[in-house]
Amino acid sequence: MVDYRTQGQIAILEVNNPPVNALSIHVRKGLDDGISRAVRDPSVKAVIVIGKGRTFSSGADIKEFNKPQEGPRLTMVGKKLEESDKPVVAAIHGTCLGGGLEIALFCHYRIAVKSARVGFPEVLLGILPGAAGTQRLPRVTDVAVAMEMISTGKHVPAPKALEYGILDKIVQGDLLEEAVKFAKSVMGKPVQPCRLSDQPVKGADRLVQVFDAAMRQVKQRQRGFMAPVVCLKAVRSAAELPYNEGLLRENTLFTELMSSSQCAALRYAFFAERAAQRWQLPSGASAANTKPVPVKSTGVIGAGTMGQGIAICLLRVDYPVILVEQNQKLLDKGVEMIQLAFKDAVRRKLMTEDAMRHCMSNISPTVDMQQLANVDLVIEAVYENVALKQDIFRKLDVICKPSAVLCTNTSTISIDIIASATKRPGSVVGTHFFAPAHIMRLLENVYSKDTSAQAVATVMDLGKKIGKVSVLVKTCHGFVANRMFHHQGQEAALMLEEGALPEHIDKVMEDFGMSIGPMKVSDLSGVDIGWRIRHEVAKMEGVELTSQTRFFRGERYCTLPDKLYELGRLGRKTGKGWYRYEKPGGRVAMVDDEVTNLIKKHSAEMGIERRGISTQEIQERILYPAINEGFRILEEGVAAKPEDIDVIWWYGFSFPRYMGGPMFHASQVGLSKVYERICYYHQNFPYSSHWVPSDLLRKLASAPSPVPISQWMSYSQSKL
Numbered sequence: 162m163v164d165y166r167t168q169g170q171i172a173i174l175e176v177n178n179p180p181v182n183a184l185s186i187h188v189r190k191g192l193d194d195g196i197s198r199a200v201r202d203p204s205v206k207a208v209i210v211i212g213k214g215r216t217f218s219s220g221a222d223i224k225e226f227n228k229p230q231e232g233p234r235l236t237m238v239g240k241k242l243e244e245s246d247k248p249v250v251a252a253i254h255g256t257c258l259g260g261g262l263e264i265a266l267f268c269h270y271r272i273a274v275k276s277a278r279v280g281f282p283e284v285l286l287g288i289l290p291g292a293a294g295t296q297r298l299p300r301v302t303d304v305a306v307a308m309e310m311i312s313t314g315k316h317v318p319a320p321k322a323l324e325y326g327i328l329d330k331i332v333q334g335d336l337l338e339e340a341v342k343f344a345k346s347v348m349g350k351p352v353q354p355c356r357l358s359d360q361p362v363k364g365a366d367r368l369v370q371v372f373d374a375a376m377r378q379v380k381q382r383q384r385g386f387m388a389p390v391v392c393l394k395a396v397r398s399a400a401e402l403p404y405n406e407g408l409l410r411e412n413t414l415f416t417e418l419m420s421s422s423q424c425a426a427l428r429y430a431f432f433a434e435r436a437a438q439r440w441q442l443p444s445g446a447s448a449a450n451t452k453p454v455p456v457k458s459t460g461v462i463g464a465g466t467m468g469q470g471i472a473i474c475l476l477r478v479d480y481p482v483i484l485v486e487q488n489q490k491l492l493d494k495g496v497e498m499i500q501l502a503f504k505d506a507v508r509r510k511l512m513t514e515d516a517m518r519h520c521m522s523n524i525s526p527t528v529d530m531q532q533l534a535n536v537d538l539v540i541e542a543v544y545e546n547v548a549l550k551q552d553i554f555r556k557l558d559v560i561c562k563p564s565a566v567l568c569t570n571t572s573t574i575s576i577d578i579i580a581s582a583t584k585r586p587g588s589v590v591g592t593h594f595f596a597p598a599h600i601m602r603l604l605e606n607v608y609s610k611d612t613s614a615q616a617v618a619t620v621m622d623l624g625k626k627i628g629k630v631s632v633l634v635k636t637c638h639g640f641v642a643n644r645m646f647h648h649q650g651q652e653a654a655l656m657l658e659e660g661a662l663p664e665h666i667d668k669v670m671e672d673f674g675m676s677i678g679p680m681k682v683s684d685l686s687g688v689d690i691g692w693r694i695r696h697e698v699a700k701m702e703g704v705e706l707t708s709q710t711r712f713f714r715g716e717r718y719c720t721l722p723d724k725l726y727e728l729g730r731l732g733r734k735t736g737k738g739w740y741r742y743e744k745p746g747g748r749v750a751m752v753d754d755e756v757t758n759l760i761k762k763h764s765a766e767m768g769i770e771r772r773g774i775s776t777q778e779i780q781e782r783i784l785y786p787a788i789n790e791g792f793r794i795l796e797e798g799v800a801a802k803p804e805d806i807d808v809i810w811w812y813g814f815s816f817p818r819y820m821g822g823p824m825f826h827a828s829q830v831g832l833s834k835v836y837e838r839i840c841y842y843h844q845n846f847p848y849s850s851h852w853v854p855s856d857l858l859r860k861l862a863s864a865p866s867p868v869p870i871s872q873w874m875s876y877s878q879s880k881l
């Protein structure tokens with residue numbers, strides 16, 4: 162775990178714990194033994210700590226967090242490194258994160274290659290750098306930099322870290338050779354000035370202003386999230402207390418965070434996100450045994466909002482894009498909007514002018530679908546209409562080369578139905594982007610009964626290349642995201658006619674932790690999208706939805722969203738939806754009397770006496786139908802595991818990660834309680850099928866003791 166060797170008068174401690182040199186018990190022990198041995202050996206005059214493989218160290222071993230801590234503590238190991246009278250040099254490449262950076266800060270010197278990154282990402286796990294990181298970082302750099310780094314968890318590139326004083330030198334060439342040269346240059350020099358515990362905190366005279374400003378920012382950006390607030394308090398204590406007292410304070414705050422439910426949720430999130438990448442099909446084909454089709458050229462059909470966003474995602478990572486529209490006017494408009502989005506990115510310094518020009522030179526706009534004949538992958542992104550999509554896929558089947566992967570950006574329509582229009586259903590796969598497609602991180606990839614493993618591997622790989630978090634799900638109407646979200650929308654509309662207002666519902670859900678409430682989400686994604694989906698489904702079933710419709714498919718139906726649509730209030734894009742916006746495309750949602758009056762008039766027309774709806778009821782009626790549907794989705798194998806559903810909710814609907822996602826949240830509330838409340842609402846609202854309790858939930862709720870989330874799937878086939 163730590164290889165010890167000497168090179169002349171230098172001892173080299175090489176951490177060797179693949180894949181990322183996490184500081185597991187054996188690594189801590191190896192470092193502890195190694196530094197003791199180097200200190201004891203009179204022939205050793207300097208020590209180098211370096212990482213083998215791809216990285217210096219990714220920090221403490223997160224898998225050890227749930228277990229009682231064994232072996233030497235990181236702070237004890239660090240103390241030994243710092244107390245050595247022989248200079249200790251950390252030689253950094255790859256990432257030097259969390260406990261890894263703490264180890265480096267205990268060393269007397271830090272050198273790194275230019276591509277290295279350092280950081281304290283603990284906050285993203287709901288904790289703080291608890292091995293003296295909060296006390297030592299503000300002693301090596303400025304207190305403001307320390308607060309920023311520790312409360313955001315951002316990785317800092319080596320050149321910036323040098324500027325901040327965290328690194329002593331950036332080296333070129335072989336890191337170990339350079340470290341040996343550096344160690345020789347400091348051999349024999351006193352190490353006292355390099356012991357950070359003896360240094361004052363830098364910028365302590367500006368502590369109060371810096372702390373207040375950082376706290377304001379954290380509370381504004383990350384409402385309800387404890388860790389950043391506690392991180393700032395810990396750094397503050399570095400400036401207010403002597404080093405050893407600061408360490409005790411850090412330890413108290415660390416223990417408080419470590420035992421919090423937010424930390425448990427974030428730890429779960431860390432592994433869930435990685436587990437989602439290890440997809441597997443019922444056939445046994447998986448990420449581990451399937452190669453993607455090489456993609457060098459792409460096509461996008463539809464230059465509307467979604468098509469533009471998808472094209473931007475592809476262009477940004479250098480894919481050439483043939484952009485197809487049905488007429489020149491729409492095509493020109495689409496290209497213009499793409500150009501505007503890139504210009505905006507240049508204005509916000511997210512890309513250079515040169516990069517923008519390069520991206521734009523990679524678009525080939527056309528109204529001729531035949532141009533797609535040679536592309537490796539095409540993404541259809543026209544509006545949600547079965548006949549239209551089938552027609553496009555019928556044409557693609559004729560036009561595209563046999564190896565092409567044919568993707569549809571449908572948000573609801575079964576991939577089986579779209580693929581059936583082709584003679585190659587194995588090549589057809591769903592790639593459900595979320596609006597705005599160039600900003601939202603989620604890509605819900607959808608396989609049909611026929612989709613080939615290679616097509617799946619290709620879109621999962623594409624997701625990674627364009628910087629998305631991809632989750633694979635099985636086809637059904639609405640897939641995972643919209644199938645769950647749809648019930649929230651239904652229930653929100655029903656609460657509106659019963660007595661709530663959009664701003665009440667949003668406030669409750671934003672206070673719960675959602676970054677924006679469901680009514681604002683509806684405005685963002687477009688009121689017309691839901692309208693089109695509802696009316697498409699009705700049409701397929703030979704039903705016409707009108708303002709008189711009270712029941713659809715035997716369920717209570719609320720026509721309020723349809724009324725909003727008929728008024729042309731399509732959401733942000735028209736400047737009016739459930740809210741009023743400062744302009745079409747605006748972002749500032751304002752309560753609109755027209756909507757309040759519309760809702761109240763609607764209730765009166767329906768003969769409903771409006772009532773106050775409590776916070777608890779709003780929260781439960783928004784969350785529990787989605788959770789209940791999540792269990793059905795698991796029962797049906799549409800999602801392979803609860804973790805996949807939660808990943809979809811963080812990245813698709815901004816569900817607060819520190820609450821773990823709807824399925825994790827249900828496990829925290831207790832499945833028996835969730836089940837009992839769903840049964841209660843089912844009794845009260847018998848005409849809403851989303852309140853019919855899921856069988857899997859019932860089984861899990863009646864288990865003699867709470868079933869850990871990792872074991873839920875074992876109950877899906879059980880006969881209980």
Ligand SMILES: CCCCCCCC/C=C\C/C=C/C(=O)SCCNC(=O)CCNC(=O)[C@H](O)C(C)(C)COP(=O)(O)OP(=O)(O)OC[C@H]1O[C@@H](n2cnc3c(N)ncnc32)[C@H](O)[C@@H]1OP(=O)(O)O
Nearest residue numbers: 183219220221222223224226230258259260282291292435
């Ligand atoms: C009472 C309990 C006492 C507990 C004792 C705690 C002592 C606390 C003392 C001090 C506080 C210090 C705390 C920390 O250091 S917390 C850890 C901080 N570090 C991180 O959060 C970094 C997490 N890792 C990453 O960001 C990335 O993995 C990466 C940038 C290092 C590499 O990214 P990439 O190349 O994309 O690879 P993967 O993310 O896919 O990772 C590969 C593989 O490695 C696993 N892994 C990564 N980091 C860790 C880790 N720190 N611990 C354990 N495992 C890690 C990751 O899960 C992947 O494996 P897979 O899931 O099996 O695929």
